[in-house]
Amino acid sequence: MTSTIPGTSVPDPDLELPRRKSGWSLQQILLAAALILPNMILLILFTYRPLVDNFRISFFQWNLSSTRPPLFVGFRNYADWFSDPGTPTIVMNTVIFTVAAVAGSMILGLALALLLDQKLFGRAAVRSMIFAPYVISGAAIGVAFQFVFDPQFGLIQDLLRRIGVESPNFYQDPKWALFMVTVTYIWKNLGYVFVIYLAALQGRRKDLDEAAEIDDTSPVRRLFRVVLPQLRQTTFFLSVTVLLSSFQVFDLIQVMTRGGPLGNGTMTMVYQVYEESFNNNRAGYGAAVASIMFLIVLVITVIQVRLQDRQD
Incomplete structure (x- = not known):
């Protein structure tokens, strides 16, 4: 009800909407703390x-097998790493392995997802077989692929012999050794990328596909103009997660090559952290390498996020 006096309008207090209370109640604060604090404690601790x-350790010279206390050396470990003649090879191995692993996993994963998104006979079984290597231990896969790439008795050697081609020595040639480890990792990680892309494809807008079909759009044009734009967020997510996981590959290298051949043939930065810390007893130097690797990954991730924000 309102006043009937011309030029005035007085709202009826009984019809006023209730005002929203500002701030959080004690019950809401306690609930948020109960849900957030356990996770925060785990993040802080681990x-x-x-x-x-x-x-902190990267600024010390510390032998893990010695009883002597760590010796503070400042930035000497960082300076030694940048001046080490083997550093360019290790960095190049890391870059080649990471780029090949990310690109190979995402391209092959997307191709398989596009294929198995169709109504094909036995596609459920094929999907399971593609995803299975991802949940298998990397050490077990490394042992299995040692027989695949064996230059005398392996599957690759047998296939190449049938077509009259000599098999490369994957364990003596550094380039072929890095290729061997990279292919093995792509095969293991392919299932993860495949499943994520398949879920994104199944959740895309079907009306756009129908519109493209009505317009008689070619399959290639439909892929680049209709399908891939809808997978942009998924591609960004995978580029970040696969990049981070490829930087941390240790088990395959440990089982298959131990960083060799010829010293640094397949040595990556993460494997160098292990090698320096536990085999060479230079924990401070290994911590310095880990810190540099962390900063590199952080910068790359920030750049990826910025590029994604600009596209959005």
């Missing part, structure tokens, strides 16, 4: 604290 300790 992520942020080790990260801070790693940076």
